[in-house]
Amino acid sequence: MSIHWYPGHMHKAQKEMIELLPQVDLLIEILDARIPWSSENPAIAKLRGDKPCIKVLSKSDLADPSVTALWQARFEQQRNVKTFPTRSDQPAGSKALLGLCRAMFPQRDTNKDPIHAMVVGIPNVGKSTLINILAGRTIARTGDEPAITKGQQRINLDNNITLFDTPGILWPKVENPASSYRLAVTGAIRDTAMEYDDVAHFAAEYLLETYPDLLVERFKLDALPSDEEAFLQAAALKRGAVAAGGKFNRHKISELLIKEFRQGKLGRISLETPEMIDGEQAELDRVAAEKAAGKAERKQRFKEGSGSLDKKERKEVRVDERAAKRRKPTTKR
Numbered sequence: 001m002s003i004h005w006y007p008g009h010m011h012k013a014q015k016e017m018i019e020l021l022p023q024v025d026l027l028i029e030i031l032d033a034r035i036p037w038s039s040e041n042p043a044i045a046k047l048r049g050d051k052p053c054i055k056v057l058s059k060s061d062l063a064d065p066s067v068t069a070l071w072q073a074r075f076e077q078q079r080n081v082k083t084f085p086t087r088s089d090q091p092a093g094s095k096a097l098l099g100l101c102r103a104m105f106p107q108r109d110t111n112k113d114p115i116h117a118m119v120v121g122i123p124n125v126g127k128s129t130l131i132n133i134l135a136g137r138t139i140a141r142t143g144d145e146p147a148i149t150k151g152q153q154r155i156n157l158d159n160n161i162t163l164f165d166t167p168g169i170l171w172p173k174v175e176n177p178a179s180s181y182r183l184a185v186t187g188a189i190r191d192t193a194m195e196y197d198d199v200a201h202f203a204a205e206y207l208l209e210t211y212p213d214l215l216v217e218r219f220k221l222d223a224l225p226s227d228e229e230a231f232l233q234a235a236a237l238k239r240g241a242v243a244a245g246g247k248f249n250r251h252k253i254s255e256l257l258i259k260e261f262r263q264g265k266l267g268r269i270s271l272e273t274p275e276m277i278d279g280e281q282a283e284l285d286r287v288a289a290e291k292a293a294g295k296a297e298r299k300q301r302f303k304e305g306s307g308s309l310d311k312k313e314r315k316e317v318r319v320d321e322r323a324a325k326r327r328k329p330t331t332k333r
Contacts, residue, residue: 014169017047023116024164026104027053028097030121030130032186033063033085034270036071037277038179039122039188041169052080052104056097058126060085067270074274086130088264094133101161114160123168124187131155131165139165176280178202182271187262200254203261204228206271214267218260232257 027048032039036057055075060068072083082104086094101115102108108115121127132138135155153165174180181202184194205228207215212224215231219238225231235241236248239256243249260266 014043014047017118017120017166017169020118020164021047021051024051024118025115026101026117027051028056028101028117028119028163029053030056030058030119030125030127032122032125032188033057033060033068033071035179035182035186035272036068036075037272037274038176038182039125039186041120041122043169044120050080053082054097054100054104055081055083056126056130057083057085058130059088061087061089062264062268064268064270067273070274086126088126091129091133094130097130098134098157098159098161102159110160114162116162116164118164118166120166121168122183122188125168127165127168131163134163175284178272178280185258185261185271196254196258197250200232200257201228203257204231207266207269211267211269214269218266 027044029040029044029048036055040055057063057068057071068085072085075081075083082100084097084100086097101117102110105115119127119131131153135157139153139155155163155165157163174183181199183189184199185203204215208225208228208231215221215235216224219235221231221234221238225234232250232253233248235257236250236253239253241249241252241256261269
């Protein structure tokens with residue numbers, strides 16, 4: 001599945017973040033604990049550089065605790081990075097994040113030199129909820145759908161920490177198809193940009209392989225289905241998601257499965273592990289290397305004589321050359 005949902009305000013927000021970064025001491029990056037890697041915007045890592053960063057793993061009460069611990073260990077191997085899990089069912093515990101912010105700057109007298117922190121993350125990951133908790137009042141709008149926050153806000157806290165709230169931003173192209181599905185399952189994109197049936201099949205296949213007992217228990221199944229199609233049919237019959245003629249209502253049971261996952265009714269589930277992501281990244285790198293090699297070969301054949309290329313290949317070479325020219329910096333005289 002390919003996600004095509006990148007509203008104009010996200011492009012504007014990224015430009016504003018770049019302009020604001022020189023004033024920022026610390027990044028607070030909110031990640032969904034169920035998909036820490038897929039919810040990590042690669043553009044933010046590039047923008048951050050070597051600035052200290054706290055990766056907040058939100059909704060950790062909905063994620064598999066053993067997998068969350070693995071992700072914390074992975075992230076904290078990075079330079080200047082700490083992690084902080086938060087729970088939807090214990091919001092008051094999030095206030096301890098301010099102490100960690102101060103601990104990131106042990107030599108600083110915050111009474112004279114306040115800490116400026118930028119809160120960043122993808123849509124619908126819990127940024128606004130966290131800011132309201134830290135501020136002790138409702139400042140940022142919250143909701144169950146992504147892209148609620150549209151502009152930056154500056155919030156001065158009582159303990160000499162200033163927060164810059166930014167809109168949730170995705171990136172124009174999600175390279176990993178599995179990440180697109182995970183973002184859709186957790187609600188990081190609008191439901192209108194996805195097909196429930198397609199996303200539910202992805203979720204069902206993963207859950208049958210990784211958390212089968214939770215599915216059997218939640219949907220009161222007599223036995224473990226053989227595949228995701230059999231599961232959706234069995235779950236539909238148990239929940240009365242049946243269309244005319246006794247056939248199961250695929251869309252209804254798909255919507256119900258996604259909704260109950262997001263609400264945590266299926267149990268504490270993580271959709272990705274560090275080991276899984278390492279394998280997926282290796283495959284992405286392999287495919288990218290093959291594409292790069294193919295482009296280089298076509299370009300060489302084009303130089304030697306376009307007669308050896310078909311029409312489609314000649315067009316691809318010209319497109320690559322035009323793209324390279326656009327990226328090439330110009331020198332002003």
